[in-house]
């Protein structure tokens with residue numbers, strides 16, 4: 001079994017570690033390097049994995065190194081690690097806006113690098129992750145990394161690095177779009193006379209049910225929508241209101257803005 005080292009033991013690293021252990025990864029094959037003593041203690045107690053505060057010694061002999069620090073410090077962390085890397089290690093970056101070229105430049109070797117873009121529902125093992133590997137990555141390395149992200153939900157590979165920006169626009173930022181819709185449905189439900197808790201619960205349960213139907217059914221979302229839209233009924237009237245308010249163009253603008261911000265971040269953080 002491959003050894004996996006996380007640099008940074010915050011939210012994302014702990015949810016990936018939790019998923020990996022639930023899926024049968026061995027605890028003694030997982031190490032997290034994290035500066036905060038409290039975080040290290042929590043990770044050690046909760047998951048029984050190895051923890052350290054020394055990034056350089058942590059990565060010695062690792063098969064996979066997951067860089068799970070904030071984009072703002074990725075440059076410094078990578079430069080510090082450069083001399084300790086074994087060229088056979090595959091590096092996985094989960095940071096938005098850090099290109100493979102930038103990582104390659106900081107790490108100073110031609111090494112296998114994978115960019116991964118997970119999202120927050122990974123915390124409840126229902127994440128969605130887009131992955132892109134550079135040409136130096138072997139299939140066996142892609143398989144191990146795929147297993148890590150499949151342990152916390154769905155994962156897929158994209159064919160070019162620029163598609164990672166599109167993954168960010170769809171699923172990276174996507175949970176917030178649905179949270180916003182839930183906020184709106186709850187508040188309008190209250191305006192229509194429902195108690196706050198009830199309006200919120202009905203909205204959340206409806207989102208859960210719709211997502212389950214969309215993921216389990218053989219029918220497309222369009223077909224499922226048509227199924228609940230009786231001619232002359234309430235849903236038809238609601239959807240006509242969305243149409244006249246141009247919901248689709250709002251979403252297009254929002255998702256394009258997320259994509260543009262991701263490209264801007266690549267310029268800001270990759271120097």
Ligand SMILES: NC(=O)c1ccc[n+]([C@@H]2O[C@H](COP(=O)([O-])OP(=O)(O)OC[C@H]3O[C@@H](n4cnc5c(N)ncnc54)[C@H](OP(=O)(O)O)[C@@H]3O)[C@@H](O)[C@H]2O)c1
Nearest residue numbers: 007008009010011012068069070071094095096118119120
């Ligand atoms: N959260 C998400 O939904 C999500 C989704 C996709 C991608 N990401 C990406 O995942 C990365 C991690 O996000 P996160 O939410 O897990 O952030 P986080 O909770 O802040 O975790 C980062 C951890 O790295 C630690 N750290 C700081 N300097 C370090 C160093 N030199 N060496 C090792 N560890 C160091 C931080 O400690 P201190 O707090 O003491 O600085 C913190 O515990 C980010 O690049 C983010 O863009 C996150």
